[in-house]
Amino acid sequence: MTAETFVHPAAVVEAGAQLGAGVHIGPFCHIGAESVVGDSVRMASHVTITGATYIGAGCQIFQNAVLGGAPQSVRHKGGRTTLSIGASCIIREGVTFNVGTDSSTGATTIGSNGFFMAQSHVAHDCVVGDNVTMANGAVLGGHCEVGDFVTFGGLSAVHQFVRIGHHAFIGGLSGVERDVIPYGMVTGDRAKLRGLNVIGIKRSGYSRADLLALRSAYRMLFASGRALADAIPLVAEKYPDSAAIADMLSFLQVSGKRHFTMPAAQDRGGGDDEA
Structure with a gap:
């Protein structure tokens, strides 16, 4: 740790954890031994970083987030797998990201500048691009691939192994069981393609x-x-x-x-x- 890093006396940082400069760790956080926390990461209270997890510089992590938890997969046999989170992500209350499985890629990867709202979830072996927004309660099943600038509405759910193309929009309460084209907009229970994400396309220049x-x-x-x-x-x-x-x-x-x-x-x- 450097002199610029603050760890609340009520937090637990296990031996072996690596903390960058300017990290702020609030009360009752628990940072595991294999965790690597980049510069200027800020954690509120009751954050858990576990497993072989890397947190990119400048991320903001709010109460009760659990990052790097074991994959929810019966095929995982307990081998060492990883979670990598890019820089400048905002990770709100109760968000959960799991590490990969030892029966698949072994890695869950999340890009930079993401906004993950309360209770959203990224499962094992997912690959999530940059500038992705997941609204409250949005969830990804295992092995999903998500392109850059994708937006998920609240309480949307994506089936495992689904691919979501860049600049797509997933409407709230949608159940996505099939691949979504880049720029596509889908909504509905067992979501259907409803056209293009015109607003997202325009906002991207x-x-x-x-x-x-x-x-x-x-x-x-x-x-x-x-x-x-x-x-x-x-x-x-x-x-x-x-x-x-x-x-x-x-x-x-x-x-x-x-x-x-x-x-x-x-x-x-x-x-x-x-x-």
């Missing part, structure tokens, strides 16, 4: 031309009546120079463990959002 092209590509893929396998090369031919559309097509060309989330029959026109 995409041009109006980009948005119009994405909307056109979306309609060609999901509202033309063609099978996806037939529509993908047509979209690629029409938009050969669009990086955004290339991302969407690349996602669709990867065969994951889940099928793709598709529109409900009444929403095949791409939703009500306007460019």
Whole structure:
């Protein structure tokens, strides 16, 4: 520890834990022996950091968060696995992140600048990108892959092994059991694709031309009546120079463990959002 680091007398920091400069640890926190806490991390009271867990610089962790707990998996046999959290994340009350499993990748990875609201959960072996927001009570099952700038509404739940493309929006109370395309917006129990995350696209600085092209590509893929396998090369031919559309097509060309989330029959026109 450095002189700049503060540990409340009522906190427990086990021998072997590594604390960076300017760390602030509040009362009744428990920091495990294999934990590495980056510079300027601030913890309120009753925070638990356990397992082989790395906390990036500048994170703020609130009461009763438990980071690095054992995976909730019957296949895990107790081997050493890890959790890595990027810089400048805000981790609110009661959030839980688990380490990976020794039967899979062995690692759970969370990017930088995330905002994880109260009682949200990231399960074992997930890979979560940068600038992800999970609202209160949102949960990820094991082995999920989440791209950058994804937003999860409150009490949404994602099935294990699901992929969520970057800039997607998951509506509150949604149950997501299939992969979600980049820029997609899904809602509902057994979520359906409702169009594009237009607000998120605009906030990320995409041009109006980009948005119009994405909307056109979306309609060609999901509202033309063609099978996806037939529509993908047509979209690629029409938009050969669009990086955004290339991302969407690349996602669709990867065969994951889940099928793709598709529109409900009444929403095949791409939703009500306007460019």
